[in-house]
Amino acid sequence: MRIATWTLAVLALAVLVLPPIVQLDQSLVDLRSAGQPPSFAHPFGTDEVGRDVLLRSVYGLRVSFLVGLVAALVSMVIGGAIGLAAGSLGGLPDRLLMRVVDGFNALPHLLFGIFIVALFAPSAAAVVVSVGVTHWTTAARIVRSEVLSLRTRPFVEAAVSGGAGRMRVVRRHLLPHLLPHLVLATVLMVPHAIWHETALSFLGLGLPPHLASLGNMINDGQRSLLTGDWWSSLVPGLFILAPTLAISVLAQRWRDRSSPRWRSELEL
Amino acid sequence: MLEASGITVRYGRQVALDDASLTIEPGVVTGLAGPSGCGKSTLARVLALMLRPRSGTLTVDGDPVLRWRQRAPRELRTRVALIYQQPRLAVDPRLTLADVIREPLTANGRPDDGRVAELAGEAGLTGDLLTRRPHEVSDGQLQRACVARALTLEPRYLICDEMTTMLDASTQAHLVRLVNAYRERTGAGVLAISHDTILLNRWADKTVDLFDPADQKQP
Structure with a gap:
C-alpha cells in the first residue's frame, strides 16, 4: 500500500514537473549518442537514435495517463448511461440493452479495439475512442445492478409514491448513490486503458511513431535488444508496469475500505 | 374507497x-x-x-x-401515501429531515417551506432537527419526519x-x-x-x- 502510494506519487510528480522544465523535441535525433548504456548524463541510457530513454519514458507516461484517464471516462459515461437506462426503465428496454452488452462482451475486445482504431489516422483521439467503445460494458453492468437494487429501496419508493417522475428519481436519488461506484470503476479502468493504449501503440496503431509513447518505445526497443541494449525496452516496460500496478492496488484498497462487505466476502 | x-x-x-x-x-x-x-x-x-x-x-x-x-x-x-415500518430505510440518507418532508412538494412543482415548517411542528420536530441528516436523529424522530412527508400532499x-x-x-x-x-x-x-x-x-x-x-x- 505504502509502496504503491509512493510509486504513484513519484511518477505523477515526474509527469507533472519534468516536461515543463526539460522540453523534448520529439523529432530530434542524436546519432553520436545512440545506444548509450545508463550513465550519469542519461540515467536510463539512450535509444538507437540517441534519444534519452528516461525523458521519453516520462513524456510517454504523461500521454498514457492522459489517454488512459480520458478513455476510462468515456467508457464510464457510455456504460453509466446505458446501465442507468437499463436499470431504471426495466422490462423490454432492460432486456434489449443487456443483450447488446452480452453481444459486446462476446467480442474479443482487443481485436475489436484494433478494428476501431484502424478506421482512423494514428492519434490519441483514435485510441480514446477505441478503448472507450470497447470497455463500457463493465460500467453498464455495475450501474444496472446498483440501480436495480436502489429502485426497490423504500426511500426510492417513497419518492415515487410522492409524485417524483423518472428523471427526478434518477437525478436526486439514483445518481448520487451511483457516483462513488462510478468513480471507483473509472479509477480501476485507468490501468487497463493504459495497457490498451500501449498495446495499440506497440502494434503501430496508436500514436504516430515519432511521438514519445511507451508502446512506441517498446516497439522501437525490440530491435535494440538484439544488440544488447536492454534498457531501451525494459525502462518503458517498467514505466507501464509500475503505475498500473500502483493504481490497481490503491483502487482495490479504496474499494475494500468503502465496502467492508466485499472485503469480508473476499476473506471468506 | x-x-x-x-x-x-x-x-x-x-x-x-x-x-x-x-x-x-x-x-x-x-x-x-x-x-x-x-x-x-x-x-x-x-x-x-x-x-x-x-x-x-x-x-x-x-x-x-x-x-x-x-x-x-x-x-x-x-x-395514497405509505408510511413504512423502518424509517431508516424509508429516507434517503443524504437528505436532511427538512428535505425529506419537502420532497413530495418539490416533486410536484410546488415547494412551500411554510407547509414544511407547519408539518414539522405538528410532527413534533424542532427547527434544529430539520437540518440534521437521518444518521443524526433517533428512529422516533425519523419516523415523525416520514409521517410528515406522507401528509404533505394531503x-x-x-x-x-x-x-x-x-x-x-x-x-x-x-x-x-x-x-x-x-x-x-x-x-x-x-x-x-x-x-x-x-x-x-x-x-x-x-x-x-x-x-x-x-x-x-x-x-
Missing part, C-alpha cells in the same frame, strides 16, 4: 399473497392484522401502487389502477405499515394522534397495519385479519 379485490402476489414461485381482498373507507381507520410474514406489507405496497400484483384489481375512489409505480398517473399515486388514503413498531410509547401515541387528527380534518381513510392487537383495538374502527377467510369473503 380504496378497494383491493382478489390480489395475488408471487415472488418467483413463492406466493406472498393469495386472493386477498380489502376495502378502506374514507374517514375510517381500518386495522389489518395477521402474523409476521402473512403478506401485510406486500398488500400495503400493492395498495400504494408500488407493486403490481399477479392478479386482482385495485380501484382508488372508483378509478381502476391499470399501471403501477412511475407508470401510474401522478395524480392517482399521490392519492392523500386521500394513508397506509401505516407497522408505523409504530420499535418506537417508544410516547412517540407511538404522538404519531397515532397526528394521523387521527389528519383523518378527522380531511376525512382520509387510514389502514393501520400491525400485529399488535392491543394497538389495533384502541386505534382501529374495524379490524380485518388477513388470515381469516370470513374477512376475505366480504371486501
Whole structure:
C-alpha cells in the first residue's frame, strides 16, 4: 500500500514537473549518442537514435495517463448511461440493452479495439475512442445492478409514491448513490486503458511513431535488444508496469475500505 | 374507497399473497392484522401502487389502477401515501429531515417551506432537527419526519405499515394522534397495519385479519 502510494506519487510528480522544465523535441535525433548504456548524463541510457530513454519514458507516461484517464471516462459515461437506462426503465428496454452488452462482451475486445482504431489516422483521439467503445460494458453492468437494487429501496419508493417522475428519481436519488461506484470503476479502468493504449501503440496503431509513447518505445526497443541494449525496452516496460500496478492496488484498497462487505466476502 | 379485490402476489414461485381482498373507507381507520410474514406489507405496497400484483384489481375512489409505480398517473399515486415500518430505510440518507418532508412538494412543482415548517411542528420536530441528516436523529424522530412527508400532499388514503413498531410509547401515541387528527380534518381513510392487537383495538374502527377467510369473503 505504502509502496504503491509512493510509486504513484513519484511518477505523477515526474509527469507533472519534468516536461515543463526539460522540453523534448520529439523529432530530434542524436546519432553520436545512440545506444548509450545508463550513465550519469542519461540515467536510463539512450535509444538507437540517441534519444534519452528516461525523458521519453516520462513524456510517454504523461500521454498514457492522459489517454488512459480520458478513455476510462468515456467508457464510464457510455456504460453509466446505458446501465442507468437499463436499470431504471426495466422490462423490454432492460432486456434489449443487456443483450447488446452480452453481444459486446462476446467480442474479443482487443481485436475489436484494433478494428476501431484502424478506421482512423494514428492519434490519441483514435485510441480514446477505441478503448472507450470497447470497455463500457463493465460500467453498464455495475450501474444496472446498483440501480436495480436502489429502485426497490423504500426511500426510492417513497419518492415515487410522492409524485417524483423518472428523471427526478434518477437525478436526486439514483445518481448520487451511483457516483462513488462510478468513480471507483473509472479509477480501476485507468490501468487497463493504459495497457490498451500501449498495446495499440506497440502494434503501430496508436500514436504516430515519432511521438514519445511507451508502446512506441517498446516497439522501437525490440530491435535494440538484439544488440544488447536492454534498457531501451525494459525502462518503458517498467514505466507501464509500475503505475498500473500502483493504481490497481490503491483502487482495490479504496474499494475494500468503502465496502467492508466485499472485503469480508473476499476473506471468506 | 380504496378497494383491493382478489390480489395475488408471487415472488418467483413463492406466493406472498393469495386472493386477498380489502376495502378502506374514507374517514375510517381500518386495522389489518395477521402474523409476521402473512403478506401485510406486500398488500400495503400493492395498495400504494408500488407493486403490481399477479392478479386482482385495485380501484382508488372508483378509478381502476391499470399501471403501477412511475407508470401510474401522478395524480392517482399521490392519492395514497405509505408510511413504512423502518424509517431508516424509508429516507434517503443524504437528505436532511427538512428535505425529506419537502420532497413530495418539490416533486410536484410546488415547494412551500411554510407547509414544511407547519408539518414539522405538528410532527413534533424542532427547527434544529430539520437540518440534521437521518444518521443524526433517533428512529422516533425519523419516523415523525416520514409521517410528515406522507401528509404533505394531503392523500386521500394513508397506509401505516407497522408505523409504530420499535418506537417508544410516547412517540407511538404522538404519531397515532397526528394521523387521527389528519383523518378527522380531511376525512382520509387510514389502514393501520400491525400485529399488535392491543394497538389495533384502541386505534382501529374495524379490524380485518388477513388470515381469516370470513374477512376475505366480504371486501
